[in-house]
Amino acid sequence: MPIVVVGVLGTYAVAVIAEQPGNPKAVTSEGGKHSDGDGNPTYKIDADGTVDYYAYAGFVRYSAECLRCHGPDALGSSYGPTLAESMKQLNYQEFYAVVAGGKQNVNAAQTLVMPALGGNRNVMCYIDAIYVYLRARADGVIGRGRPAKHADKPDSFKTAEDECMK
Numbered sequence: 201m202p203i204v205v206v207g208v209l210g211t212y213a214v215a216v217i218a219e220q221p222g223n224p225k226a227v228t229s230e231g232g233k234h235s236d237g238d239g240n241p242t243y244k245i246d247a248d249g250t251v252d253y254y255a256y257a258g259f260v261r262y263s264a265e266c267l268r269c270h271g272p273d274a275l276g277s278s279y280g281p282t283l284a285e286s287m288k289q290l291n292y293q294e295f296y297a298v299v300a301g302g303k304q305n306v307n308a309a310q311t312l313v314m315p316a317l318g319g320n321r322n323v324m325c326y327i328d329a330i331y332v333y334l335r336a337r338a339d340g341v342i343g344r345g346r347p348a349k350h351a352d353k354p355d356s357f358k359t360a361e362d363e364c365m366k
Contacts (some may be wrong), residue, residue: 222291224339231356233328240292241328243336249349253357255342256350258333261326269314273344274337280312287338295331299323325364 226234226244232253236242244252262274269280276282287295302316317323323330336342 224335232351232354233356234332241332241335243332243339243341245336245341249347251336251342251347251350252332253351253353254329254332255336256333256347257326257353257357258329258331258336259342259347261323261330262333265317265320265323266330274334275344280314283334284337287334292331295334296327299327299330321365325361 222236222238222240224236224242226242227237228235229244234242234244234252234254241254243255245255262270266274266283269277270283271277271280274283274287276285290298298314300316300318303312303314305312333342
């Protein structure tokens, strides 16, 4: 099992020990939200290339909130790593912990800091959607740019969004 540092508390590193992401195949679906066999959010891509709404919303939110550090299409920049690669090693719990709690990677060559976004509703209200999009990018099932076709916005997504953004 990999050890992933997910934050710093004073002078102490906080770490999570967890397994890598499992099979991304959607085995359950409720209100347009798909889950894999472990209960983690995942994507569903139709044969005609239509992506589920969560993957599409994840692209939109990633572009608004994450792109400035992690680059277009999750391909990285001088500020942040390529998430299209990092997500191959991060499971949902690790991803959530890094986004909510932040992360510091300091060495002689560089200082990289991911701010804690746990209080940012524009991120946390859409954390599952962002994870789904990044998981699909890491698996190579969503290409670069805005997905050409996407499912309609489910009523349950609208309700959860309205409740979270209050």
